[in-house]
Amino acid sequence: MFELSRRERLWLYRRRFLSKSGVVYDFDTYDPSLYLDDFQRYVRTGRINDHWGALIDNKLAFHEILGKFPSHRSTVHGLLRDGWFHAFDSSDNTVVASDGGIELERPTDPDVSRPTRDPIDWFDETLSDGEQLVLKWFSGGGGNNVHFLERRDGSYLYDGGQMTDTELARTLADLQDYLVCEFVEQGEYAAELYPDTTNTIRALTMYDEHAQEAFIPIAVQRIGTSDSAPVDNFSRGGLCAKVDRETGALSAGAQYYHSDSVVWHDTHPETGARIEGTKVPGWDEIRTRLLEIANELSYMPYVGWDIVVTGDGEFKIIEGNSQTGVASLQVHRPLLADERTRRFYRRHDVV
Template identity: 50%
Template sequence: MSIRSLYHTARGLQGLATAEYESPSTPSLRRRLWLWRRGFVSQSDAVYELEEATSEEYLSDYQRYVRTKRINGTWSVALSNKLLFHRVLQPFADRRMGVYGMIRDGTFHAVDSSAVCRELPDGGPAVSASADGDRETATDAYNAAQRVVERLEDEDRLVLKWVHGGGGNNVYLCHRIDDGYQVNDDHYTEAAFRSLVAGLDEYLVCEFVDQGSFAADLYPETPNTLRIITMYDEVANEAFIATAIQRIGTADSAPLDNFTQGGLSAEIDLETGELGAGAQPPDGDGVEWHTTHPDTGTPVEGVSVPGWDQIREQILEIADTCSFVPYIGWDVIVTGSDGAFRVIEANSYPGLKSIQVHGPLLADDRVRRFYERTGVC
């Protein structure tokens, strides 16, 4: 085993141990030993209701934390580095979110911005020229806090996300309000907000993608994303969708829609786009199932993702183009009623509790063959 493989195995085992330590479920020691021998942490037992006869149909936590990390190999960086991923999606620019720039150690570096820095002919200080012809000194042009404040003056909302982050961590949803700024659920004065931005390092300044009425109606207080897992079938030479869910935020998970933080996961019928009931992670002994949203009463079960056929086909087209990365968990926001969507980000080893709460992945023969070919099981 290479040093790189040993490193990732060690990191995976560390993640597995942390997941067990942080699990809110407390089965008996005898039950825990039964779970550990099969590669599961305690929380999975509460989500999956594991039994001897069916436990081998679930992808275990050990397989997820340790082995799925190896599937994409060195190309996993194409997903884990959000700026690189943004570049990978260049052929599908209309389907990706805008990235205005990156913050590094308090300075702003343009990515999709029209700002261009140059030297004055007489050797004077560098200036920036924006689309409207305004000229500023280099100090202003590269000051991250200033650039973010200016962008918020134009657009009211944006997202700051760590280049290397995942799982909804290290994400700041920023909103300009009358008396300052709202970041996630916290209020900031302008001075405090500028200080926050100035202290960030390797954060992307991203467009806030407005979700369409379908997603907003599910729960208006959070972005509500699709999680679509694609796998590349090397025998058929094509990508396929293994599974898909609609994630829906709640008062527990706000300002995000993460299942592990209390959001809902509703399975999507891959043929019709229809949602099943929404599962909510256990705050005790078992999963709660909701046919309507627990906070608003909005219907969940039976509603359909608008333009699902178009979304499914284009995600497959993008996944085929990225065949060198065979295992991808796509996060998608539906922005219109005709199949319009934006890819927010992608994951190289997506979490599986929000997926397998609806049933074991390995019960699908094509999915099992993929995991077997890639050495996961």
């Protein structure tokens, strides 16, 4: 994918960067030592949250942790496993294991009165016409293993393609340990950026033990494209714009997919929607509340939050990431150029 010379690859290798970093990062402007390198990102940042990292990356476990923040937690309806839908309700028999795994006590009789149901029956009873659900594997990120189910005119659309009940049942049987989640409706601001994906903000929080407070070193607005759809991920062709931490104003959007360099867009290349200068509505309230949540979860000092802006100052948390990707962050500026951020990574033996 990345057409780099042998000399360029060797230069990157000696500085512990992968080929992708040679395309995304601006080594002409910034010294390579100011960037969190790929060895530090892939090997060392995974240690920061210790055993709590497994619970962050387990989407079901993290959903339970967010139970104390109900106004910002999206709904998880249940789990697909072994061809059955396991509903989460008062009689829920789901256990989140201490290592971040999932254990289920599965009833032997899939009677409809029990939490274990035929998934098509549950979808038929639950989904109204025009409504959607998100199906995502309980672990992993990067927009992988995410599917969208919509009911339209009495039929089902799976990732935009129509399926019969038989085809859908066969497809769902292959989805092992997939969560059935609420489709969070984004607010007007996010929809105007690009209407065909849910456009999330990735905000990184770090807990400063010296100051005893969380801070946001960087946040970016991810924006989908026809390449990335149905998700908004930078790694799959989406754009990302830096959110000014004080004002909430967006920078130009960066994009590198199928390119040998980063391309910057003041407006969306497909819709023409303005990106640079557009402000996240109610950013002060969003930032303040997210930091309050991060402070309450101070035992998880390093979290990459994926949030959907649903209104002015309002948001819902889609998931957290314990070993968050940094390409979409450092395309804007190297993380280690900020002294407070460098101190955090140094404190946790990353740099």
